[in-house]
Amino acid sequence: MSKLKKIGHWLDDRTGFSDTILPLLKHPVPPDAKWSYVFGSATLFCFLLQVLTGIGLALLYQPSSETAYQSLQFITHKAVMGNVLRGIHYFGASGMILMAGVHMVRVYLTASYKYPREMSWISGVFLLLFTITMGFTGQLLRWDSNGVWSSIVAAEQLGRVPFIGTTLARLLIGGDTLGAQSLSRFFAYHVFIFPGLIFLFVGFHLQQVIRNGISEPPKPGRLVDPKTYRQWYSNMLEKVGRPFWPDAAWRDALFGSLVILVIVALAVIFGPPELTKPPDPSIIYTTPTPDWYLLSIFALFALMPPSIESYVIFIGPVLAIGALIALPLLSNKGERSPRRRPWSVVVVICVVVFMISLLIAGFQAPWSPEFKPRPLAAAMQVPEQPVLKKGMVLFSDKGCLYCHRMHGVGGIKGPDLSTIGRNWTAEQLRIQIVNGSEGMPAYGGMLTNDELHALVVFLDARQ
Amino acid sequence: MKQRETGTEEDRRRFLMKLSLGLGGLAAAAAGIPVLGALLAPLLEKTGQTWRTVGTLRDFEIGTTSLIKYENPNPQAWAGVTAHSAAWLRRDSEKEFLAFSVNCTHLGCPVRWEQKADLFMCPCHGGVYYRDGTVAAGPPPNSLPQYAVRVKSGQVQIRTAPIPITNITA
Numbered sequence: 001m002s003k004l005k006k007i008g009h010w011l012d013d014r015t016g017f018s019d020t021i022l023p024l025l026k027h028p029v030p031p032d033a034k035w036s037y038v039f040g041s042a043t044l045f046c047f048l049l050q051v052l053t054g055i056g057l058a059l060l061y062q063p064s065s066e067t068a069y070q071s072l073q074f075i076t077h078k079a080v081m082g083n084v085l086r087g088i089h090y091f092g093a094s095g096m097i098l099m100a101g102v103h104m105v106r107v108y109l110t111a112s113y114k115y116p117r118e119m120s121w122i123s124g125v126f127l128l129l130f131t132i133t134m135g136f137t138g139q140l141l142r143w144d145s146n147g148v149w150s151s152i153v154a155a156e157q158l159g160r161v162p163f164i165g166t167t168l169a170r171l172l173i174g175g176d177t178l179g180a181q182s183l184s185r186f187f188a189y190h191v192f193i194f195p196g197l198i199f200l201f202v203g204f205h206l207q208q209v210i211r212n213g214i215s216e217p218p219k220p221g222r223l224v225d226p227k228t229y230r231q232w233y234s235n236m237l238e239k240v241g242r243p244f245w246p247d248a249a250w251r252d253a254l255f256g257s258l259v260i261l262v263i264v265a266l267a268v269i270f271g272p273p274e275l276t277k278p279p280d281p282s283i284i285y286t287t288p289t290p291d292w293y294l295l296s297i298f299a300l301f302a303l304m305p306p307s308i309e310s311y312v313i314f315i316g317p318v319l320a321i322g323a324l325i326a327l328p329l330l331s332n333k334g335e336r337s338p339r340r341r342p343w344s345v346v347v348v349i350c351v352v353v354f355m356i357s358l359l360i361a362g363f364q365a366p367w368s369p370e371f372k373p374r375p376l377a378a379a380m381q382v383p384e385q386p387v388l389k390k391g392m393v394l395f396s397d398k399g400c401l402y403c404h405r406m407h408g409v410g411g412i413k414g415p416d417l418s419t420i421g422r423n424w425t426a427e428q429l430r431i432q433i434v435n436g437s438e439g440m441p442a443y444g445g446m447l448t449n450d451e452l453h454a455l456v457v458f459l460d461a462r463q
Numbered sequence: 464m465k466q467r468e469t470g471t472e473e474d475r476r477r478f479l480m481k482l483s484l485g486l487g488g489l490a491a492a493a494a495g496i497p498v499l500g501a502l503l504a505p506l507l508e509k510t511g512q513t514w515r516t517v518g519t520l521r522d523f524e525i526g527t528t529s530l531i532k533y534e535n536p537n538p539q540a541w542a543g544v545t546a547h548s549a550a551w552l553r554r555d556s557e558k559e560f561l562a563f564s565v566n567c568t569h570l571g572c573p574v575r576w577e578q579k580a581d582l583f584m585c586p587c588h589g590g591v592y593y594r595d596g597t598v599a600a601g602p603p604p605n606s607l608p609q610y611a612v613r614v615k616s617g618q619v620q621i622r623t624a625p626i627p628i629t630n631i632t633a
Binding site: 064065066067148149152153155156157159160161162165166167169170171173174175176177178179180181182183278279280281282283284285286287288298301302304306309310311313314367368369371397398399402403413436437438439440441442445446 | 505508510535538540542544545565566573575584586588600601603604625628
């Protein structure tokens with residue numbers, strides 16, 4: 001025993017653990033920083049989970065445009081627990097983004113970004129961007145037809161950057177077209193460059209905690225004054241501060257472990273998303289969709305007025321990131337309590353409602369044509385009158401049903417036309433079909449007079 | 464005398480510091496430039512375009528639009544199926560062909576030709592194009608880009624091209 005103790009002392013003396021690392025772990029924290037402070041560390045736990053499961057996947061994955069798909073099939077269907085591994089990495093990504101989002105909302109609501117923690121917030125903004133980039137590049141490494149087409153969608157978005165857009169797009173996909181260089185690059189981004197950046201910024205983010213301490217929970221009326229804050233904070237810690245380890249850290253450990261257990265449980269129960277078709281860019285019958293955390297933005301692209309869209313794709317992110325970075329520089333003192341900053345609550349509610357509405361819209365994708373609608377003939381009584389019957393057939397054949405619903409079948413991009421005859425006259429119908437509108441093709445050049453007549457009669461009879 | 468000595472000592476230190484910073488920078492650049500080269504490689508390589516045979520005249524009926532598949536110019540050996548590209552080929556008459564990009568000008572998603580409706584439709588955000596590639600509805604800012612097609616001794620050939628990228632001014 002004393003021998004072991006001796007070895008321990010020797011190690012501690014030579015390594016200096018007690019002298020250098022322990023004081024960091026035991027740095028004093030405000031005593032009332034409780035459960036609302038666990039989300040940052042939960043994000044870090046998720047990141048470590050991603051690193052670990054990422055290493056596991058890298059042991060099985062082929063980072064090659066040619067063979068990645070086969071290795072993914074192997075991981076998903078053959079490798080020992082490969083399915084669970086992929087599942088953990090998939091849900092872990094969602095967990096990390098979710099936790100980062102909640103952490104950010106907490107910091108914003110309690111204005112913890114104010115003096116002297118401006119750089120904590122700014123480095124956090126970069127960490128959020130890197131995390132989203134990791135999510136997106138990870139989606140590309142799932143090298144199926146969705147991965148292939150998602151990379152093209154991303155290239156098109158980069159294409160909107162002024163002057164160097166096309167160059168950036170080529171750089172992203174590794175050439176003029178997709179090919180051998182594409183996946184190698186996504187792999188390097190996802191496995192080396194961005195994780196490296198995240199490690200770097202997490203290190204800085206944590207160093208900031210040591211430098212400035214974690215923010216104390218706000219109290220209405222207790223203002224941040226850059227002249228006196230540091231002195232006040234250190235006095236407060238001297239009086240009532242508790243050592244981070246173990247007095248506060250147990251909450252982080254407990255919550256982080258729970259998050260990881262939930263992620264693993266989700267992976268076991270649901271598994272990773274199934275692979276779609278092979279990564280062959282000539283397979284075009286596919287509907288690229290991003291994972292949920294980018295679906296809101298993808299949905300926004302469908303709903304924005306087309307005339308401003310090309311600008312918004314570039315300027316929107318620049319403004320958003322600029323505003324986030326500017327926030328602590330513009331407002332670094334004064335009130336921190338959300339009770340005295342009701343606007344912060346309004347902002348959070350608006351952003352959350354906006355994102356969730358877009359997310360729901362993204363899942364429904366009402367703007368997408370319904371390429372394979374159920375046959376109209378099964379949903380309604382087939383009219384006996386030849387002209388009506390012809391109109392009904394044309395309504396399906398000409399693609400009307402892709403976007404218009406009728407008696408419960410068809411797309412939902414345009415209005416439901418089950419009873420259109422009640423409100424529209426035959427003449428109105430004819431004009432609309434011939435001329436179209438912003439959301440509808442002008443069918444004038446594509447229908448014979450007989451066909452147009454049959455369609456109008458058919459629609460006019462929808463009472 | 465002593466003061467001058469201190470001055471020389473300080474000069475020496477300053478020189479050595481500058482030397483170490485300079486040399487360090489040089490070493491970093493020497494090692495970094497090839498890495499940068501690898502990062503920018505796709506921009507520095509000239510691939511060149513080529514004609515690819517996609518079928519014979521008999522394969523394409525007049526008035527139809529069909530999906531053609533071909534290989535990109537000079538694909539690397541490990542490109543596998545990613546070396547493939549596709550285009551929509553429309554035959555308007557005995558001699559006239561039009562080849563359209565499969566990439567929607569909105570965000571690049573693959574548009575589908577719907578034969579009976581006589582329209583190209585995009586699954587992502589509902590972009591629609593007429594048979595001549597002009598925008599019929601939805602968010603696309605431009606017509607579908609066209610590729611060069613030619614008929615050479617009965618063979619229909621398409622000119623390969625980079626994936627069309629829509630810019631901000633569109």
